[in-house]
Amino acid sequence: MIRLYRISIFTLSFSLLILSGSAQNLADIGKSNPIAVTGGVSLNQIFYTAGGIENRRDPYTYYASGNVNFSLYGWNVPLSFAVSNRNTSFQQPFNQYSVHPTYKWITGHAGYCSMSYSPYTVNGHIFLGGAVDLAPEGNWKFSALYGRFLRAVQPETDTAGLITNTPSFKRMGYGFKTSYSKDGTTVDLIVFHAKDEIGSIAYVPDSLGILPQENLVVSVGAGKTFFDHIVLKGELSSSALSRDIRAQEGEHVHPLANVGFLYTPHLSSSYYKAFKTSLNYQQDTYSFGVGYERIDPQYRTLGAYYFNSDLESITANGAASLWQGKMNVAVGAGTQRDNLDKSKVSTMRRMVGSLNVNYVPNQKLNVSASYSNFQTYTNIRSQFVNINQLTPYDNLDTLNYTQISQSITATTTYVLSNTKERRQSLNLNVNVQDAADKQGQVTQNSGSKFYNVNAGYMYNVVPQNLTVSVAFNANINDNPAVTTRTLGPTATVSKLFFDRKLRASVSSSYNNTYTNSERVSTILNGRINGSYTIQKKHNLNLSMVAVNRKSTSETSAKSFTEFTGTLGYSYVFGLK
Numbered sequence: 001m002i003r004l005y006r007i008s009i010f011t012l013s014f015s016l017l018i019l020s021g022s023a024q025n026l027a028d029i030g031k032s033n034p035i036a037v038t039g040g041v042s043l044n045q046i047f048y049t050a051g052g053i054e055n056r057r058d059p060y061t062y063y064a065s066g067n068v069n070f071s072l073y074g075w076n077v078p079l080s081f082a083v084s085n086r087n088t089s090f091q092q093p094f095n096q097y098s099v100h101p102t103y104k105w106i107t108g109h110a111g112y113c114s115m116s117y118s119p120y121t122v123n124g125h126i127f128l129g130g131a132v133d134l135a136p137e138g139n140w141k142f143s144a145l146y147g148r149f150l151r152a153v154q155p156e157t158d159t160a161g162l163i164t165n166t167p168s169f170k171r172m173g174y175g176f177k178t179s180y181s182k183d184g185t186t187v188d189l190i191v192f193h194a195k196d197e198i199g200s201i202a203y204v205p206d207s208l209g210i211l212p213q214e215n216l217v218v219s220v221g222a223g224k225t226f227f228d229h230i231v232l233k234g235e236l237s238s239s240a241l242s243r244d245i246r247a248q249e250g251e252h253v254h255p256l257a258n259v260g261f262l263y264t265p266h267l268s269s270s271y272y273k274a275f276k277t278s279l280n281y282q283q284d285t286y287s288f289g290v291g292y293e294r295i296d297p298q299y300r301t302l303g304a305y306y307f308n309s310d311l312e313s314i315t316a317n318g319a320a321s322l323w324q325g326k327m328n329v330a331v332g333a334g335t336q337r338d339n340l341d342k343s344k345v346s347t348m349r350r351m352v353g354s355l356n357v358n359y360v361p362n363q364k365l366n367v368s369a370s371y372s373n374f375q376t377y378t379n380i381r382s383q384f385v386n387i388n389q390l391t392p393y394d395n396l397d398t399l400n401y402t403q404i405s406q407s408i409t410a411t412t413t414y415v416l417s418n419t420k421e422r423r424q425s426l427n428l429n430v431n432v433q434d435a436a437d438k439q440g441q442v443t444q445n446s447g448s449k450f451y452n453v454n455a456g457y458m459y460n461v462v463p464q465n466l467t468v469s470v471a472f473n474a475n476i477n478d479n480p481a482v483t484t485r486t487l488g489p490t491a492t493v494s495k496l497f498f499d500r501k502l503r504a505s506v507s508s509s510y511n512n513t514y515t516n517s518e519r520v521s522t523i524l525n526g527r528i529n530g531s532y533t534i535q536k537k538h539n540l541n542l543s544m545v546a547v548n549r550k551s552t553s554e555t556s557a558k559s560f561t562e563f564t565g566t567l568g569y570s571y572v573f574g575l576k
Contacts, residue, residue, distance in 0.1 A: 038574030039068035039079075045567045052560035061085060069574075107133040115145050117177045120237035120274045120295075121190045121217045122303035125149060127173065144176040149302065152200040163204070169212045170200035173302065184225030188235075192217045193262060194302040198246060214242040215302040216256055216263040231289075234277035239301055244268040272299040272309075280317075288318035291334075297341050310338045313352060330356045364415040373406040373434075406434035423460040429453070451476040465496035473511070485514040488523075503531045520553040541568045 046061040067080040098111030109115075109131040116123050122145070129147015150171035155163045173194030180187045196212035204210045219237035226232070240256035240263055247268040251257070257265040273296055280289030297310035315334030322329065332354040339347035354372040359365075409431045416424035431452040456471035474487035488511030495504055508526045512519055525547040532540045543566040551559045 034072060036071040036574065037068065038071070038572075039066065040570060040572035041066035042568060042570035047565040047567075048563070050560060050562045053558055056562075058085070105134065105136045107135075109133075109145075113145070113147070115143070115175075117143070117175065117190045117192070117303075118188070118219055118221065118235060118237070119276075119304070120235065120239070120299075121192045121219045121301055122175050123301075125303050125305060139180050139182045141179040141181075142176070143178075144174075146174040147172070149173045149194055150196075152197070154201050155204050163208065167201055167204050167208070167210050169196035169198070169210070171196045171213075171302065175303065186221075186223040188219070188221035190217070190219040190221075190237075191262075192301065192303050196245065211244040212246060213302065214245045214264065214266075215300070216240045216259070217301050217303065218256065229282055231280045231282065232278075235275070237274045237301075239272045239274070239299055240265070240269060241272070241300055241302075242266045242269040270298065272296040274299050286318070286320040289316070291315045291317070294340070297338075297343065310340055312337050312340055315352065326361055327357070327359045330354075363418075366413045367411070369408075369410040371406075371408050406432075408432040419462075421462055423458075423462060425458050426456070427458075428455045448477065448479040451478070465500065467494045468492070473509075483516055486511055488512055501533050503529075505529045515553075518553060520551065521557070522550045522552065524548045524550075537572050539568075539570045541570075542566070543568075 042065050044063045046057075046063065048055065048057050048059055048061070050056065061084065063082070063084045065080070065082040069079075098109060098113050100110075101108050110129075112126055112128055113131050114124050114126045115131055127145070127147035127149045128151075129145065131145035131147075132143065134142040148170065150168050152170040153165065153168045155167040156165045158164050171194055173192065175190065175192035177188060177190045179189075193214075193216045195214040198212045217237060217239045219235060221233070221235035223231065223233040238256055240254065242265070245264070245266055245268070247266040250265055250267045250269065252265045252269060252271070254265075254271040256263060256271060257269065274294070276291070276293040278289055278291040280287060292314050294312045295309050299309040300307060313334055313336040315332055317330070317332040319328070319330040321327075332352075334352050335349065336352045337347060337349045338344070350373075352373055354370070356368075356370045358368045360367075410429070412426075412428045414426045416426065418424075429452070431450075433450040435448050435450060451474070453474040454471060456469060458467065458469040460467045469492045471490045472488070473490060475485070477484045488509060490507065490509040492505060492507035494506075496502065497504065506526075506528055508524070510522075510524050513521045513523070525545065528542075528544045530542045534540075543564075545562075545564045547562045549557075549560050551557055
C-alpha cells in the first residue's frame with residue numbers, strides 16, 4: 001500500500017564547512033560583496049515493483065533535499081536537509097558543523113574538526129572543539145587544539161539484561177605543535193593528551209573491554225638539507241597509555257610518567273615508542289634514498305583511528321624521469337618484520353616493495369602500472385555493485401575497510417582516432433589485491449584475493465553528440481572457503497539533443513555469477529536515463545531500471561524481476 005504523508009527527517013546537517021580556498025578572511029571586509037545566497041532544492045519520486053520475491057523497498061518513496069549557503073564577506077554558512085518517507089526515526093538535527101575563520105596569518109577552527117600533526121600523534125581524528133593555526137612571517141609556526149574526541153554512549157540492555165550496543169566513555173583531548181624552520185633546518189615538537197571521564201556513562205562490565213583510558217604522546221621531529229640536494233628527516237615519538245585509569249596509581253621510571261599534571265601513571269600504564277628516519281638525494285630528473293621505521297608492539301595514540309604497530313622496516317627508494325619525461329618510474333624495496341619484543345611464537349619476515357611506472361610515448365597511448373605489498377587500508381567495491389544498483393540512494397551507509405597486503409594495478413588507454421568528427425578509444429584496467437579483511441583490529445577473513453578486470457571501447461560522433469560504448473567486466477573473489485566469479489558485458493548509447501539541453505542514454509548489462517565453477521545466477525538489466533535542463537537552473541530527470549535475475553542453482557536465491565522508476569526535479573539559485 002502506498003504510504004503518503006509519512007515524513008521523517010533522517011538527515012539534517014547544519015554545516016559550516018569552509019574549504020581552505022574559501023575560508024573566512026576577515027581582511028576582506030569592505031572589499032567584497034557583503035552578502036551572497038546560493039543553493040538548491042531537489043525532489044525525487046521513486047516507484048518500485050517486484051515479481052517473484054517480496055518487495056525489497058516501498059512501492060513509492062519520495063526523497064527531497066536542499067541546501068542554502070549564506071555568505072557574509074566570505075564567511076560561509078551552509079544549511080542542508082533531506083526528507084524521505086522511507087525512515088520514521090528522527091536523528092539529531094545538528095550532525096557536524098565547523099567554522100574556519102582566517103585573518104592574515106591566524107586561522108581558527110571551531111566545531112567538528114580534524115587535525116593532522118604526525119602519523120604517531122594526531123592524525124585525522126574528528127573531535128568537537130576548537131583549534132588554531134598561527135603562521136606568522138618568520139621561522140616559527142604554532143598550532144593547538146582542544147575538544148571532545150569521543151562522546152559518551154550509555155550502555156543499552158535488552159530484556160535479558162545483555163548490553164546490545166557499544167558504549168564509550170566521554171573522551172576529552174588537547175594538543176599543540178610548535179615548528180621552527182630556517183635555512184633548510186626544521187624542528188617540530190608535538191604534545192597530545194586525551195583522557196576518558198569515568199563518570200560519563202553507567203557501569204560497563206570489564207569483559208566488554210570498554211575501559212576508561214588516558215594517553216600522553218610526545219613527539220620530536222627534525223629535518224636538515226645539506227648541499228641543496230641531501231635531505232635528512234627523522235621523528236621520535238613516545239606514548240604513555242593507561243588502559244584503565246581506575247587502577248591504582250603507580251610509580252614508573254619512564255620520563256612520561258614524571259611530567260606532573262600532564263599525565264598520571266597507573267598500574268595499568270604502559271610506554272611505547274615509534275621512530276622513523278629517512279635520507280634522500282634529489283636532483284631534477286632523479287632521486288634516491290633510504291628509510292628506517294620502528295614501531296613498538298601495542299603502540300597506540302588516541303589521536304588516530306588506525307595504526308600499525310609491532311613493525312620494523314628498512315626501505316630504499318628511487319625515482320627517475322626518462323626519455324624527456326615520457327616515462328616516469330618510482331621504485332621502493334626493503335624488509336619488514338614483527339615480533340619485536342619476542343613475545344610471539346613466530347616472527348613474520350617479508351620483503352616489501354612498490355613499483356610505479358607511467359609511460360606516455362605519444363598522444364595516443366597511455367600505460368601505467370603499479371605494484372605494492374605495503375599494508376594499507378582501503379574500501380574494496382566491485383564494479384557490479386554500481387552496475388546492478390537500482391537507485392543512487394542504495395548502499396549509502398556502506399563502509400567496509402580492508403587491510404591490503406599486496407596490490408597490482410595496470411591501466412592502458414589507446415586512442416584510435418581523435419578528429420573533429422570522430423573519437424575512438426580502447427581501455428583496459430586490471431586490478432589484483434591480496435587482502436585480509438579487518439574492521440578495527442578484528443580479522444574477519446584472511447587469505448582473500450580479489451581480481452577486477454574491465455575492458456572497454458568508446459566511439460563518439462562529435463557533430464551528432466552521439467556516444468556508443470561497450471565494456472566487459474569481470475570480478476573474482478577467491479578465498480579459502482569459496483570462489484565467486486561475476487562477469488559479463490555492458491553496452492551504453494548516449495546522445496545530446498536541443499543544444500545539449502537534453503541528455504538521454506540507454507544501457508544494458510548481462511552478467512553471470514559462479515560459485516566454485518557452478519553458475520548460480522544470471523542477471524539481465526536495462527536502464528533508460530533522461531535529463532533536461534531549462535535556463536541552467538531547472539533540471540528534470542527520469543530514470544527507469546529493470547532487473548531480471550534467474551537462479552540456476554537450487555541453493556541460490558529465488559528468481560525475480562524488479563522495476564524501479566525515478567522522476568526528479570532540481571532547482572539551483574544564486575548562480576550568475
